[in-house]
Amino acid sequence: MTNKITFFRFSNSKSSFDYELKEKQIDEQNTLEAHKNYLKDNPNRSYKKLNDSDLTALHKLNELKKDFKAGLSYKDQTLLDAYNIEERLLKPELNNNSVKERFHTKVLSEFNLDDLKELISQKNYNNHYESYEESKKRVSDTDLHERIEVKDMTELNELIDEMNKKGWSVKQIEGIQSGRFNVNFGDFQSGGGGYGYGFTEGIMILWEYR
Structure with a gap:
């Protein structure tokens, strides 16, 4: 035999x-969990595709940001970038120095702050939602079980x-x-x-x- x-x-x-x-793969799972937690923490919001008017407003904000930074010294540019600019617009209490306050005042002269906050919040939610769906597929494709x-x-x-x-x-x-x-x-x-x-x-x- x-x-x-x-x-x-x-x-x-x-x-x-x-x-x-x-x-x-573990990092991807952690990323997936982070996006999942963000969506869970915002139960009253849902994915909504931005329209042309929304995209135009966001482009205008980016251009305003670019022009404002161009007029700053290198030191002040660094100070402005110390925190996420859009996060500061959502939480004005973070505007605790003159450079940030000047930028906030500039934004108020061009936008309705409540409308802009809503737009930024929706954009952030959309980004997390899309990233969550993409990450979920990648985790599924490379299953760790x-x-x-x-x-x-x-x-x-x-x-x-x-x-x-x-x-x-x-x-x-x-x-x-x-x-x-x-x-x-x-x-x-x-x-x-x-x-x-x-x-x-x-x-x-x-x-x-x-």
Whole structure:
């Protein structure tokens, strides 16, 4: 009686074995969660496509911002960029220095502040909504769940059928476990950290020739 061994790697094992790819997937999941939380925190707002008038107003705001910055010294430009400009328009209490107050006054001379706040809020919501949908698809396309995919089962069944036709039958199947870990000891003040995880990389098949 003749035996031989082959190794069948699951299609999702590369994402588990490739640490950089795994990190990108984890980052994408964190991004997805951040967008999801933003949408959850704004339950009274829904996605609404901006019309031409809205886009014209946003373009006008960008041009005003550009012209205002052009008249500032480098130091004042840096000061103006210390906080997100649109965030300051949504929260005027952040305008706590002369440069920001001058910019706020300039905006008030060109826009109705309530209308502009609503437009910026809707634009921000739309951006989060679109990013959420895009991120959700990317996470789905690179699923992190450690499980056997449908295509793995199809390929495995095809392999077994092919081997059976050649006179080989499955005698034993064993899962192959792998893992990744890393430790960063850091310094005395910051301490250290690390990560570690295990995953099923594939299966070992012991064949028996009939």
